[in-house]
Amino acid sequence: MAHGDDTYNLKEVLVTFKSCLNDKQEILMDPYLEGWKGLVSFLNTMGAIFSFVSKDAVSKIQIMEDFRSSDQKDHYETLQSMVSYELKNGLVDLKKTGVYPTSGCRTILRLHRALHWLQLFLESLRTSNSESRTSLLCIDSYNASLANYHPWIIRKAATMAFYALPARETFLENMKVGTIEEAVAMLGEALPSIVQIYDITQALYAQHNLLDLP
Numbered sequence: 001m002a003h004g005d006d007t008y009n010l011k012e013v014l015v016t017f018k019s020c021l022n023d024k025q026e027i028l029m030d031p032y033l034e035g036w037k038g039l040v041s042f043l044n045t046m047g048a049i050f051s052f053v054s055k056d057a058v059s060k061i062q063i064m065e066d067f068r069s070s071d072q073k074d075h076y077e078t079l080q081s082m083v084s085y086e087l088k089n090g091l092v093d094l095k096k097t098g099v100y101p102t103s104g105c106r107t108i109l110r111l112h113r114a115l116h117w118l119q120l121f122l123e124s125l126r127t128s129n130s131e132s133r134t135s136l137l138c139i140d141s142y143n144a145s146l147a148n149y150h151p152w153i154i155r156k157a158a159t160m161a162f163y164a165l166p167a168r169e170t171f172l173e174n175m176k177v178g179t180i181e182e183a184v185a186m187l188g189e190a191l192p193s194i195v196q197i198y199d200i201t202q203a204l205y206a207q208h209n210l211l212d213l214p
């Protein structure tokens, strides 16, 4: 799926997240980035109001894809190998932004925080009812996660954009995975892998004191 490609199949995207773990419970970079690219394609259908979000996600995906096509690509095969390689070689700005403003570790940390938002949002979408407002579900999930890392101006812009989200039933229909009930069931199937990826990444970053990278 290319950047900015507006064709998407959310079922495939969420299945891609399922394929992120290898048998050593390491997170494979390529399907992780593929999953994000699919989400961005879906986001692009939500209107130009989200283009500032989409651009930021695309630029972070691109940074990681550049690592994956560089001479050092093997070190970026999993999140675990990336952390070990970058730390061993002093390639991460640990305290303040300096020589490595776009290290793999800090770039993945931004996507990882966004994955927490996604997890909360999908869970609330799944368990809400037809009366619930998607915009409010999204605002609540955002405030409980990503917003804590964003300055006032981004929080304001994000909140305004969330009000443009369609009603819950339209949103679920836009997912194009069948009926509303089927879309809800698909969220239930996809969430455990997203939670697992989030938890493994969180533990990896906590173990190496990387959760506050500038």
Ligand SMILES: CCCCCCCC/C=C\CCCCCCCC(=O)N[C@@H](COP(=O)(O)O)[C@H](O)/C=C/CCCCCCCCCCCCC
Residues within 6 Å of the ligand: 010, 039, 040, 042, 043, 046, 052, 053, 054, 056, 057, 110, 111, 113, 114, 117, 122, 138, 142, 146, 154, 158, 165, 175, 214
């Ligand atoms: C099955 C249902 C599907 C739900 C579909 C969700 C689609 C979401 C697609 C992409 C999510 C966007 C991920 C955004 C990554 C943001 C990373 C970040 O925090 N970046 C900030 C910090 O970066 P640095 O400056 O330190 O490099 C950056 O400042 C942020 C800029 C843009 C604003 C980010 C707002 C994030 C809101 C995320 C919610 C998206 C709303 C989607 C609504 C469906």
